Amino acid sequence: METESAGVRLVERESELAELVRYAGQAAGPVGRLVLLSGEAGVGKSALVEAARRQLTTVRWSWSACDGLFIPRPLGPLFDVAGQLGGELGERCEAGADREELFRALLNELGSADVPDVVVVEDLHWADEATLDLLRFLSRRLRDAPVTVIVTYRDDETGGDALRVALGDLVAQPSTRRIRLEPLSEQAVRVLADGSGFAPDDVFRLTAGNPFYVTELLQAETHGVPASARDVVLARIARLTAGARAVLEVAALIGTKVELPLLAALSDAAGLDRLDRLDDLLASGLLVADGIWLRFRHEIARLAIAEAVPAHRRLLIHRRVLDALHTQNCDDEARLAYHAEAAGDAKAVLRYAPAAARRAARLGAHHEAAAQFNRALRFADHAGPTERAGLYEEYADELTLLDRLTEAEDAGNRALSLRREVGDRLGEGAALARLSRIAWSLCRGQDAVTGAYTALAVLEPLGPTVELAGACATLAHQRLLYADYNTAIALARRARQLAERFGATAVLSGALNTEGAAAAGLGQEWTGLMHQALKTALVGRHQDQAARAYANLVGISEGRLRFADAERYLLEGLVYCDEHDATAYSSFLRGEQAHVFERTGRWDEAVAVAERVLNEVGPSAVNRQCALVRIGVIRARRGESGFWHGLDEAAATADEQGEPPYQVAARLARTEAHWLAGETAQARREAESAGALGEACTSAERGAVAVWLRRTGSRHPIRGDIAEPYRQSLAGDAAGAAALWTDLGCPYEAGLALLDSGQEAHSHQAYRIFNDLGATAAAQVARRALRSLGARSIPTGPRAATQAHPLGLTRRQHDVLGLIADGHTNAQIAERLFISAKTVDHHVSAILAKLQAPDRATAGRIARSGFISRAAESL
Incomplete structure (x- = not known):
């Protein structure tokens, strides 16, 4: 062939x-x-x-x-x-x-x-x-x-x-x-080099079997072979005429695909109007025809040619390309901006790069949008202060969405200085509000609050404006985060009125969002406002506000123990954020996904998602918090080491931020870790520090705080509504609380509720639950409880089956994998094993995570390869 x-x-x-x-x-x-x-x-x-x-x-x-x-x-x-x-x-x-x-x-x-x-x-x-x-x-x-x-x-x-x-x-x-x-084997290279005049061993040594290097080396027809592909390519084009080489240089600087009319317009001096010149280029094998286009067969060859063009001639070629594209009415701003920069044409860069950036942002390509704004700002000295301020502001907005917050803050501060330099008070107020939002994402809570109030103080004397609407929405969001719900609602409604007056749908969506979240905090109806916020953002194509709406739908649903709703919004939100390049919100949602997985007993998936967040997240401490807490509590429950550093970071960040929900989550994680280690006094201190914040939390958060206070022997009072599973535990109905947790799909909480009863039968049940989850440390607590109750039958310790299994599967997961390998559906597996379909779903997810298999078909192939029979011997 x-x-x-x-x-x-x-x-x-x-x-x-x-x-x-x-x-x-x-x-x-x-x-x-x-x-x-x-x-x-x-x-x-x-x-x-x-x-x-x-x-x-x-x-x-x-x-x-x-x-x-x-x-x-x-x-x-x-x-x-x-x-x-x-x-x-x-x-x-x-x-x-x-x-x-x-x-x-x-x-x-x-x-x-x-x-x-x-x-x-x-x-x-x-x-x-x-x-x-x-x-x-x-x-x-x-x-x-x-x-x-x-x-x-x-x-x-x-x-x-x-x-x-x-x-x-x-x-x-x-x-x-x-x-x-x-790469090709040595034998394949020997076949290709046969009859070429080259020693096959030398060809393989020089190319390492890379087909491109082999091809270019053999076609260069020179024995003074350099070791790099660049020199191989240049040796090959040296055989072309000077005119053909000049055309090839122009083509390389145009790009991977080259329009014939454009190349013809640029290459008259090189004689491209003569057909044999084009034939020479095609015959060289470096370029191939593809309809009205030419393209380089190998990108490596194009790069080698482009990099070899002297700098002064490269500048002139880019200027000619830019002029030709203008003549041909090219509407590709990104392409025009590239050639403008390469040509050193500041005016053209400032014209095309921002336009390319805005187009990219509309299409959800926020990395490209940020890069184009950055390109424009490299030529900012050629623009006036107002134009420069606008570029820095748009750049900051793109960087914020990408979770590049340190850079965003720097750009925002530059914009603020420029607005103040020209005496633009409206612009100054908007810049202050932007910096407030960035400071919050960096977990500098007090800076965020101060900035929001300062923005409002600057803008209010100027009368009703879009900028004032934005500042009201920003401050409303800040008050929401500090559980000052009534103030948040009042500010959000003011922002709504102004936004509707000026047709500012992005601000309107944000204000609806905040009002809905504050209503949820007060125990009022919130879903209508939140869905209205989401619809407004989607219709207006405000990607950041749509992403925020999904984030709050997930967070509030999870906080109200509506895990099925949370997972539905997670699926929709992650698809939206991933498809719209909303990196910061994708990371936040994955942190919430790890939380849902942890609460519903899918710990392997929770750790995998949380570790992904920590590996991918930028400097946004907000997005690290949830991941650190989830990994910390799961490792503590499993009796693993190395989790305190993460829990320390989460607590320190939460305290710096000063927002009660984050502080409570971090403190309760530390409470549980101390309790599992038998350090009751330290656990009590952590629980009481969370208790001091309990009134500013949701009913579920207050319930968790109250239960941990009692579990650690504290008498610290908690005021306010408490969610039903916790309320039953506090009322002494361990079986009822455990049943509710089981219905919610939260096995670990069910085990804790049973253990709290102080009854031998319930403690045995708790032990079995912890053991099935792999919660070694919690199982040890259950054993100690049974011993203190004088139980005759005390488990000897966690079963070694999971540890002995080659991939860490439990016996139940091993059984499920065998049925997957036999082609059974989840419903059939549930019927065979007498468990719920939802439980099967959880087992399948855990199996895929442990096998690192992308789907159940792959897991089945692993099982059928003999893995099942070998693993069965270890169980």
Whole structure:
């Protein structure tokens, strides 16, 4: 089999090619697939896809790529595909539709033809955030669609955290399949080098089996071979004429894909008007024709050529490219901004970079938006102070959404200084409100409150304005966080009135949100206000406010022990935040997800999610708090070590922030950790410090505080309503409280309620619950309680089955895995094992986490490989 690259054979790729063709062909099923094709740079990913295209001619192919040359235009691959498919998608693109419309239009267009669709997205390691969100969107909807999406990316440079997170999300989808290309073996290189005049051993030594290096080395036809691919490429183009080399340099600086009319307009001096010049370039194998485009066969070659262009000539070429794009009425602001910066044209940068940033923000590509604002600010000396202030403010807003809070605060302070410099009191007040919100996210509670009051003091004398509405909403939020609910509601309603007067729907959504949360704090009806806040944000496309609404829907539901509701909002909120690049809120929601998992007995998943938050979160201490507490209490319950550092950090941060809910959560976690260790006096002190804040909390939080105060022997009083499970415990109805906790899906709390009764039978039940959860330390507390009761039958200690199992599965999880391997559904497993379907769901989640399996099918394959029989011997 031959590639298009000068006859070099595609070797050692037969199985991968067959697999790729099979996945692409399944679209005719229709069985939709997302295929992740990975490998190091130059390993032959594009060549493999090209070979698949030549084999599979009964489908409609669409080709796109992510461009690493400049800060990409958001959804660049989607626009590439739109140019090929046309239809509704093309119309929506030309109309400047928002991302939701574009996503839906693409999905509608795919599969609308008489043949299945295969869409190729190359070089995902350069993808913008909106493109990653698009792939998440598609991956969730491909299962029954006649569409295969093939994505190539370099796994030796995965593009940072955003891509790693996206790949994790994509792999978890049942429609996703993975193919990885390895470098060629020494034998394959020997076959390719046969008859070339090169010593095969030298070729393998110089290239390490990388197909690109091998190809370029053999085609360079020179024995003075440098060790780097860059020199190999330059040696190859040295054989071209001077005119062809000049055209190639221009093409390399234009980008991965080059429009023929643009290249022609730029290359008259190099003689491109003569057809043989273009033929020379195509014959070189460095460029290939693709409709009205030329593209570089290998990005490595393009980069090598571009980097070799002398700086002075590079500047001139970029200026010519910018002029030509102007002449051709190019509307790609990101592309124009890149060439403007490379050309040193400050005026053009300040024109195009902010426009590109705002377009990116509307499309939910907030990383790209921040990068474009940063690009504009590199030329800020050429703008007036008011324009500079506006750029810093928009930059700060993007950075805040990305959880890059230290940078956001710096940008916000620069904007504030500029507003004050020009005497802009409205702008000053708005800047102060922005800095207040950033300070809160950094857990500097007093700074946040002071900033909010100062903003209001600046703006109130100026009369009714949008800025005043925003300041009222900001202060309302601050009062909410300190449980000053009545003040929060009054300020939120004032903000609502002003926002409605000026049509400021973002402020309106925020005010509705705060009023709803404050109503919940007072025990009043809140869901209508919160859903109105969410609807207002979604209709107005205010992504930060929509994300905040989801966060509060989750948090309030969880706080009211409505875990099913919390999980439903979590699912919707995480999808929204991930698909809209709302990093800060994604981290917050995952922290809440870890909390729900912990409360409902899914501790492995809770730890996994919490650790992900800690690994990914920026400087936002708010988003670290929940994760630290969840990991701390679970490790304490399991009798593990190393959790105090996290609980210390959580408590210190909560005290600095000064918000009662965070302080209570941190103090109760420390209370439990001391209690589990038998340190009753220390546990009592921590519980009493939480008790001093109990009146500012929800009924569930007050109930938890009250129960821990009694459990540690404290007589500290707690005033206010207490949620029902806790109230029954305090009334001495251990069985009733345990039943309620069980109905809520909270086994650990049920065990604690039973243990509190001081009855032998209940303590035995508690021990079994703790043992099944792997709560070794809590089980030891139950054993001590049984001993103090004089029980005749005292368990000898936690069963060793879980520890002995090769992957740490409990006996029950082992049984569930065996039934998964036999193809049983969750409902069938529940019937076979006489447990609830919800319990089976929890077991399946824990099994997947422990096996690190993306889905139950993978877990089943692991079981069928002989794992079940070997593991059974250890149980």
